[in-house]
Amino acid sequence: MANYSLVRVFVEKLYTEVREAKLLLLDILHNMMEYTDLRKDVLDTPAMKYFTEYLHSSDEEICAGAARCIGDLAVETQGKTQADGSGTVEVLTDHILGTEKERRPSMAPIVYALMTILIDVEARYRVLKRKSGLLERVVRLAYHPCLEVAVNCIKIATILAESPEGRRFYLENLPKVEALQDLPEPGLRRSAEILASVINWKP
Template identity: 35%
Template sequence: MATTRITTQLPPNIDVTKAPLAYGDRALPKLNRELKDPELITRQRALMTLCDYLHDPEHIADALLKVGVAESLKALLSDPDGTVRHKATEALYIISGHNIGRDAFIDFSIIFPLSKLFDDELDIVRRNAHMAMEMLTEFHPGAEGVVETHLIPILVDKLKVEVDEIKEYILDTLHFCMRLDQVQALIAGAMEVFTELLLHESPIIRAKAARDVMDLSVPLDGKRKACECNSLPSLVTLLSDEDPDVRSKAAGAIMTITITTQGKYTAIKAGAIPELVKLVDDESSEVRLNAITAITTLSEAPEGRKEVLENVDRIRKRTEDESAAVVKAAEIAVKVITWKP
């Protein structure tokens, strides 16, 4: 499926010439001075060279610990020139891929000024900012920093208006943040936004939205909100999706929501059981595991057990599955389905 991708090409009127590197230990100090130069072309050239230079992890350590490049890049985030912001965010994204770089985000308070670029007029700047933020939140201190900066409501709002490519990064960032705090997301209306994205044309976004519904459904209020927002009918629809990752994440979300009685009966009413039973023999072990676990929770309701009982032999066959996790899940499912008072 063809989708619009954000170009990384510089504007045609920009001089792409890189700043010449000084020799040895003088290279980074010279670049750092040029990052602060009042001449625009000097800043642009220095950033071009810096982005290439930072691909060596040893250079990242020197740039951050010895030269103070982090503070210079932070200042350039508010530069009036779009190309400077483009390359500054690219440099920060490169840095965010390393522990020492992620520490610098916290130590130099870069998270908030970087978030200001979520409103930038240039797609490439916004994309780089979100890529850096997503990379940062993959690790606990970074996710904690984003949560403490109260960026979750802003990220949820951006999901409504951003281009699809950037939506993918936002959904990932929220996924990592919701491991720490689901309350901000619930208050911001994230469940409504995720539910709307469940039927998006992109399978990547459908899968990530279903995963985020599952994350947000961990607390009791999240399970209740999923039922109120009619998330389950859309999740049931995704159980027959062509993409295995979408099917897996949808089954996982149903599994999480149906822990409560309200969730069980809402899912049964939405026709979840017949669709889940079809996935017992899915080619993906992750899909089989999540489907069988979801069937188990639904079988705890008398109506669910009655509906699943006629398919218990199909589930019993999975006790000889090649996946040990599926075998264990199938054994538990058979016990629950065949239980008698």
């Protein structure tokens, strides 16, 4: 109970307009959410709403901190559900579809957060219905200079390829997908091979 009260205090203070306080609170909550019980306590607050609002910040550190926290919450099924129902998925996807954040520090946690959420089948189908451009975009981002961004984009493509629409798109663009297996980084090649196997799978 004491821990929950403390979590709620930190979440409520996210309303602050002071930049340094925002960054500190995001860091504290991120560290707290390493623990399952505290992560679940955060899920029982309006934290997802505040984190999503922070994604609109022009401050890269605040945006990155919010995305990290969303990724923490999305580890839990309840977190995926909250993200899918609160507009979080759309905001994350719009950041990935746009080019303004492509080379900025917030890109890695944004991609990770979306990847974690899309493990949920319903979220996956809804994002494809509303943001079909994501299918092509994540393949392009597999060439991103940040390894974390690149590998997680291939993982997103693999998740999306498990849906009929995603698989159909990648089969129609198979040369681009297969080209990923020639990437120089071994980890990327392994991820690309898994993607290709999902696309080419036959019952």
